[in-house]
Amino acid sequence: MSYHLLRCLLFQLPPEGAHYLTLTTLKTLARLPGCSSLLQSHDLPQKTTSYHFGLPFENRLGVAAGLDKDARYVDALAKLGFGAVEVGTVTPYAQPGNHKPRLFRLPEDKALVNRLGFNNDGAEATAARLQKRTSNVIVGGNIGKNKSTPNEKAIDDYEFCFRTLHPHVDYFVVNVSSPNTPGLRELQEKKALKKLLSRLQKLNNKMEGQRPLLLKIAPDLTHPQLDDILDIAHKTELDGLIATNTTIAREGLATDKKTLDKIGNGGLSGRPLTDQSTSVIRYLTKHKKRHLTIIGVGGTMTAQDAMEKIDAGASLLQLYTGLVYEGPSLVADILNAIALRENTGSVTERK
Ligand SMILES: Cc1cc2nc3c(=O)[nH]c(=O)nc-3n(C[C@H](O)[C@H](O)[C@H](O)COP(=O)(O)O)c2cc1C
Numbered sequence: 001m002s003y004h005l006l007r008c009l010l011f012q013l014p015p016e017g018a019h020y021l022t023l024t025t026l027k028t029l030a031r032l033p034g035c036s037s038l039l040q041s042h043d044l045p046q047k048t049t050s051y052h053f054g055l056p057f058e059n060r061l062g063v064a065a066g067l068d069k070d071a072r073y074v075d076a077l078a079k080l081g082f083g084a085v086e087v088g089t090v091t092p093y094a095q096p097g098n099h100k101p102r103l104f105r106l107p108e109d110k111a112l113v114n115r116l117g118f119n120n121d122g123a124e125a126t127a128a129r130l131q132k133r134t135s136n137v138i139v140g141g142n143i144g145k146n147k148s149t150p151n152e153k154a155i156d157d158y159e160f161c162f163r164t165l166h167p168h169v170d171y172f173v174v175n176v177s178s179p180n181t182p183g184l185r186e187l188q189e190k191k192a193l194k195k196l197l198s199r200l201q202k203l204n205n206k207m208e209g210q211r212p213l214l215l216k217i218a219p220d221l222t223h224p225q226l227d228d229i230l231d232i233a234h235k236t237e238l239d240g241l242i243a244t245n246t247t248i249a250r251e252g253l254a255t256d257k258k259t260l261d262k263i264g265n266g267g268l269s270g271r272p273l274t275d276q277s278t279s280v281i282r283y284l285t286k287h288k289k290r291h292l293t294i295i296g297v298g299g300t301m302t303a304q305d306a307m308e309k310i311d312a313g314a315s316l317l318q319l320y321t322g323l324v325y326e327g328p329s330l331v332a333d334i335l336n337a338i339a340l341r342e343n344t345g346s347v348t349e350r351k
Contacts, residue, residue: 003327015103015112023073030076039079043332045339052293052315053212053239055138055170059083059335061306064297064318065142065173065216066114070121071129078137081331086318087126088142089175092160094122095146098180104263108254110301110325111270113263114246117180118144123164130168141169142216144181151183151192155199162203172211174200177218177245179267185218190228197236212239219244219276219298223283230288240293241284242318244277270321274299278312285313301326303337310338 010018029035047058062084063077071087078085097119104113120126123143130139143165145157162172174197176187187193197215204210215238217229233241246267250260253272277298284294296314300306301322309317322330 003329007325007327011105011107014101015105016100019103023068023076026080027073027076030079036079039076039328041081041329041332043329043336044081045332045335048339048342050315053171053214055212057083057138057316060310060316060338061331061334062086062138062140062295062316062318063323064320065089065140065175066116067320067323069119071126071133071139074130074133074137074139075135078135080328081335082137084138084140084316084318086140086142086173087130087169088120088140088173089118089144089178090120090123090126090141090161090165091118091144091146092123092149092157092164093146094120094125095148102266104266105324106253106255106259106268106270109270109272110321111253111255111268111272112321112324113266113268115180115264115266117147118178123161127164127168130165138170139168140171140173140214141165142173142175144175144178145184147181151186154187155196158196158200159203162200163207166207166209166211169211171214171239172200172204173214173216173242175216175245177216179218179246179248179265188218188221188225188229190232193229194232194236197232197238201236214238214240214242214293214295216242216245217280219247219273219280220249221280226280226283227287230284230292233288233292234290238292240295242295242297243280243284243314244273244298246298247273247276249276269298270325271299271301274301274305274308278305278308281309281314282312300334301330303330303333306334307337307341310341 065086098117143161145154246269281296295316296309297318300319
């Protein structure tokens with residue numbers, strides 16, 4: 001069955017229901033001996049390992065945070081051809097997230113709006129699941145704070161998640177850019193951010209086996225705010241930046257205002273975010289003063305979008321909404337476009 005036909009059926013279901021049905025089916029198929037190989041597209045190019053922040057990525061495309069918040073589907077997602085899976089956002093304690101409905105499709109815009117609010121099983125449950133994974137795909141741990149934790153105590157939450165997930169993940173991402181946890185984005189402010197990242201690096205240095213530490217940023221930051229982020233990234237010796245999370249903007253959408261008003265607040269992802277996220281990547285690449293790996297994410301719906309992010313300076317890519325609208329063949333499309341470029345010798349780890 002073509003993905004577009006399957007999408008018509010899935011789009012008859014509420015978005016969150018469709019999400020879990022798809023991923024549970026994928027996981028079941030991945031475990032069945034005869035079916036597992038069917039998941040892997042025959043169109044995937046040969047693996048070409050490249051090193052980023054010291055880790056060997058089998059390819060440059062990963063699953064963005066939020067798709068597998070609780071590390072339930074890591075092995076199945078690896079079978080689809082992804083080179084990395086970022087789990088989370090994980091908080092210290094399990095929390096239910098916001099009231100439903102909290103995930104909405106904007107089909108005319110090939111977009112999603114979500115205000116899930118870090119629904120997750122908590123750090124210990126996720127660590128236990130990661131311990132049982134069978135694939136050796138690179139796993140990132142995207143960490144945040146519980147909704148009930150005030151910003152003054154946020155550092156304790158990040159440290160708890162860091163310690164708990166440390167044995168089970170290859171790199172960490174500090175998420176201070178989700179629009180769905182009240183006050184979280186205030187942690188992107190210079191002083192608070194520097195304190196948070198310095199404390200995490202201090203903890204990292206004390207651990208047996210340091211993990212690369214990255215920061216995920218919002219697409220709605222001004223240039224002076226991006227300059228501050230770069231400055232802090234350098235001072236706290238971050239390994240990379242993930243650009244970007246979802247946007248709170250609603251400009252230029254095809255979806256009518258009445259529908260948007262009915263949906264209400266939340267982070268917008270998918271096609272409307274493509275250029276905004278690519279511009280942030282371009283700005284960071286132009287203004288960074290030392291090596292910093294940039295993971296490009298936001299509105300990658302086609303192989304061309306992926307190549308534009310690489311041209312803007314991203315060394316690695318992630319996607320979420322593109323998978324919902326275009327299906328798993330997008331993975332092979334993107335990896336083939338990258339392989340074609342690599343064969344002509346122009347995709348290199350950018351310094
Ligand atoms: C339903 C949904 C849930 C998400 N949850 C998280 C999350 O928990 N943590 C996070 O850092 N980003 C989260 N994101 C943001 C994505 O990781 C990504 O940065 C954003 O959606 C832009 O990429 P895309 O256009 O390819 O979806 C979520 C996105 C969606 C659509």
